[in-house]
Amino acid sequence: MSNNRFHGRHESDGRMCGWPGCDAAGEFRAPGVRPSGFDGPGDYRWFCLDHVRQFNSGYDYFDGMSAEEILDAQSPLHGWDSQSRAFRADAAVDRMPRWADFSDPLEAISARARAHVNRKRADLHAGVARFTPAERRALETLGLDGDTDRRALRMCYTRLVRQYHPDHNGGDRSLEDRLRRVVEAYQLLRKARAFA
Secondary structure (H helix, E strand, O other), X not given: OOEEOOOOEEOOOOOEOOOOOOOOEOOEEEEOOOOOEOOEOOXXXXXXHHHHHHHHHHOXXXXXXXXXXXXXHHXXXXXXXXXOHHHOOOOOOOOOOOHHHOOOXXXXXXXXXXXXXXXXXXXXXXXXXXXXXXXXXXXXXXXXXXXXXXXXXXXXXXXXXXXXXXXXXXXXXXOHHXXXXXXXXXXXXXXXXXXX
């Protein structure tokens, strides 16, 4: 689609104006019903020049907001006031280190990281312990960990069969061995005591 940025006009490629009763080409975009956000840029409505001008004259970005929300939205810091998880004080670790116990701050950070890794490792071993060695190998084949449940097992199996089956990848038989291992692993795990 070619775009004339100076005028804001986009070639319509057969798109009609979205104004009720108008049959002109829809060459100018306006904000749609779904605003931009976490899921992407949102959607647009397309209008002819006359109707985009009419739409813009009545458009209110702040419609439905309280006075406090309007003030927050107008702030230059809007959207920057939240702290990402990686930089929070807890940072996925249970508590802050006691700085007085360490001569070097990097030792304190390293101790926190080691404690976190050790906890994760202990949790993983606790989850895997309920499986036999053959079932653990089957879990690795499917790419699952020890705290998986029957529903997650079934979803993973379905996804992998679709990925490796020749009917779903244009008749390519090069992945049949991988498919066979996935089916065998699933057949073993679906009868595992851990899921009883």
